[in-house]
Amino acid sequence: MEKGHFALTYRNLKPGEFITFGTYPQSVDGKELAIKWRVLQNSGSELFVLSEYILDCKRYHGKSADLKWRDCMEIKWPDCDLREWLNEEFYNTAFSAAEKQFIKTTHCTDNGEGCPDTEDKVFLLSVAEIKDLSEIHGKDLRRAVGTDFAKTKKPDGCSLYVYDKTNKDNYVIRDGEEVGCSWWWLRTQGNKPSRAFFVGPGCSIRSYGNNSIDGYGVLPALNMNLS
Template identity: 30%
Template sequence: MDDIKINSLISFAGYNWRVLDIKGNAALIITEHIIDQRSYHDAYKDITWADCALRKYLNGDFYNRFSEAEKSRIIPVMNKNLDNQWYGTKGGEDTLDKVFLLSIEEVVCKYFGDSSSNLYNPNKSQRYWFHKKDVNNSKRIARLESTVGVWWWWLRSPGRFNVRAAYIHGDGNVGIQGNNILKGNASDGRCTGGVRPALWLRLDM
């Protein structure tokens, strides 16, 4: 495992994952591509990450696709779920997750370059997302695995209201106002954002 470095790609459980962080013998990894399209929740009502359907799916049906050997390498982590920095929308209680989505802070300040100035010092014209000229946008762009095109993907953080969740736009911009957790413009009426699961993986096994 000596060749595993931050920003390198590794294969695990049939997916390609990008290494975002390494602490001791564990690595934080996220799927390189968007591997699914789902709504954030299964009902249109105020919700936070702690109680949403997408968290239940990732820590239930999705997690159970892993073999027992693979599960033994996944390290549960206590995630902080902060309030939305622009709108003050409640992020909800901290959660113990095996598999999770990244938060606004993680994609903006830590793992895809540092755009914290946009997060903590919005100007009056910023209501929905960050600047189109943010130099880190290109680092957050993700391709939908089943196609050649890019797509937007969910974050676990709340949007402007608790019927919205933050997301990364197809051009890599940060949609801090959020998309609707369920209602959308698709023919079936559902707002199906991209899913890029993240997890902490034990490396010494």
């Protein structure tokens, strides 16, 4: 898609509307499908978007299938494996060369106490961002469900936790079916250097996620250039 046509197509989108952009495996057998993005903000010159679905399950840090949830280590967002994965493997898998020209490099702050700012093509939301965006879109923005691919167990041992207990607040209706929500990572460092913030299925924002947990989801965000 040419830049002028791209900008013309998406410039009038309103927060809460959706676009498709890029592809990623989403079925149990790994079939690639178009990624659905929710528009969070539209400044006229750029779109701030968030994946509507948890696309994969990754540890905040750590790649070995032998890692246990207690095997967390001190790490900051700039150096964690999840940031590297988002900006390398995911970025190169999900987007073509033509699509990459529309993805802005975003200056990410609120990465945690003492954590440097970063420059990212793809990133996770921060605590400050999800709180501010919840004021605009409502707390239901925090309820996330994963694709079938995200739920499948990967070679690194990760598979998405899905709520399956009795609290109905932790479910949403998708395509006419009641679906359990999942936990998903934020980029902000948690209450210890070996932890990160995450969002729970009931919309809670928590600070105590050991960064080696293998069941939390990845909800990518990015900014798209409309100019």
